[in-house]
Amino acid sequence: MNFEFSEEQQMLRDSLSRFLRDKYDFEERQKIIASDDGWSREKWNQFAEMGLMAAAFPEDYDGFGGTSVDLMVIMEEFGKGLVVEPYLPTVVLSGGLLLETGGDKAKELIPAIASGELVMGFGFAEPHSRFDLFHVDTKAAKQRTDYILSGRKAVVFAAPIADKLIVSARTSGSNRDTDGISLFLLDTNTDGVRIDGYPTIDGLRAGDVYLDNVKIPAVNMIGEEGKALPTIEKIIDKAIVALSAEAMGVCRKMCELTSEYCRAREQFGQPISKFQVLQHTMVDMFIHTEEMTSMAFMAAMKTDANGHDKAAASSAKVQLGKSCKFVGESAIQLHGGMGITEEMAVGHYFMHSTMMESLFGNSDYHLKRYQTATGLRE
């Protein structure tokens, strides 16, 4: 057993942490999210130069990593810095799908992701799917050497700023079938694609993607026709593992900000950190953060060991729901009125942690999925 990071991982962690502290403080982040596009191409390029994108891929694809532990190192720091650049949708989700499906498209596009050139998003949810990945109403009909796509993808992260998207679409069956789902790669400027973009409440960019008879060459189908669901599940689980690491960073930061604030804030002639009831709340926040950290490690290590581990991903996600809610709500409460002002960083961590609770399925969903994975439920 070994919970130490490798030397390379430790170096990456240190340099990223330093970079974010020096170049990506809260003020800078607020400037970025208030800009027209809501992200910084400059920061993105710097991340690429630091090797953060390449760290997500194996050497065959110009990368130098690709394990879940590699991703964990990066995502934890992104969580602490509340980074908004589209790493999760581009590198973890889209890059992950390309890597998993392999072939020419992977060879062509992964190096472009690894170099920071390409920004991508993955549309898996639909207006009526709730959290079920198999619920796909979007249709893809074969027409000679093309597919014609029609439907709507909901809340696709990075869609308004992406160059390319991957979307799930149905090549056969109906929306309750697990078979018949395929993955398609498309340029966001293809005829018939309309992206209705918006900021999310926690400062990211996303959009609903409307596909109206979009013609896509058959070579842009990645993976096997009709057999995409296991691939999608595997990559979403990988993203959940990455998100858990981000959550551990977010929770850690909320603990720090809260202790700092309570030490400095005085009421009744003493720092409020001296009130035992607040101390106990901060202790419970700390315990929730430690549990989140443990589960993020667990999920990353099991995923690396087993390739794909549904129970590990779902249990980490259930922990995330619990930790983010408790730590976030307590952090605000202990800040008093200051906690709900836009000018304090803590509220922004709280908003992001709340949105993480439902991203890729909320706790109720993953509790059941865990039960299925461990044989308690069909």
Added chain:
Amino acid sequence: MDLAFSAKDETFRREVIDFLDENWPAEYRGRKRDFTRENYIDWHKKLHAKGWAAPAWPAEYGGTDWTPTQKYIFGQEMANAETFPSLAFNTSMVGPVIYTFGSAAQKQRFLPQTLACDIWWCQGYSEPGSGSDLASLRTKAVREGDHYIVNGSKTWTTLAQHADWIFCLVRTDPDVKKQQGISFLLIDMKTPGVTVRPIITLGGDHEVNEVFLEDVKVPVENRIGEENQGWTYAKFLLLHERSNIAGVHQSRRYLKRLKDVAADQELSGSGPKLMDDPDFSRKVSEIEIDLTALEFTELRALSNEEAGKGPGAESSILKIRGTELQQRISHLAVEVAGYYAMPFQRNQGHNEYPAGPEHSVHAAARYFNGRKTSIYGGTNEIQRNIIAKAILGL
């Protein structure tokens, strides 16, 4: 002991329902946010015209002589119709202070306008350095002839941007025990030296403000009661402020809406609905049961009040549980909305608006904004301190 409503109560309920039906403006229905100053005043005036702006006030000042049961029914039907109440600063805060402690001249000058909402009041208690420890406040009022000269700053002042007058706690004697040197002043916001600066809260709302007071001249006749006795009046007001804080009816109403949405919302595909999910429905039922416990705690408190034991430390129980339940419900709304809780949308005409279903649009913003309820009006930690001390004698 008796739970049934009398025939007279039912007639009264009918009257309330009919009134709300006719008077709660159609264009406000279904709207949760973004009400304007005019909207608030307009509705307050409609209630006032009916004599219902301040049911809790004594009849001689324009209140009602309703029984507690009637007040209960009124609250319930207001919530069912999803109206907002009359302006709380006026009717539950400063009004009762004025009719209880004000001079005859002050009552005459302020009560009718307060009741009719011809004055919009705001509450100037908290300061940057004085939140939970309110009595440590430092805004200074120095007597100069017939005036006080006031200097200092107030913060978290809700809707000060709409207000005509502010009721303020100020320090008039810095040399005594902190609770003993405070006075209660009524200040016209148009007086030179008063400035209001917005504080923007999570979700982008402008609901609270900083209020700066710089050499503000306030006539001595605008002081309530005696100099240096302001803390007594302030505490009296806080008890009134808290007495309506449980919000049982509003919570039931919001939960009912969520149930309707969940009963209709696909859990996946054309299969079961969200309400069929046992994990979800369990949360709904638990909240309902907790609401019932809160409701009956409130009813017991009301009947105590009727027996002449005015609102006491028990109101802290209602504040704690009431706000916790409001917060649980607003979190549940975020769960119901799923991915569509995420888009941050203001209706600006250019986008496909809203992206998701109507119920999802403000779910997250309401949840974030609702964190305030366990902070304002005395934080829930402070309420627990009050119960520990005043009820349990610890």
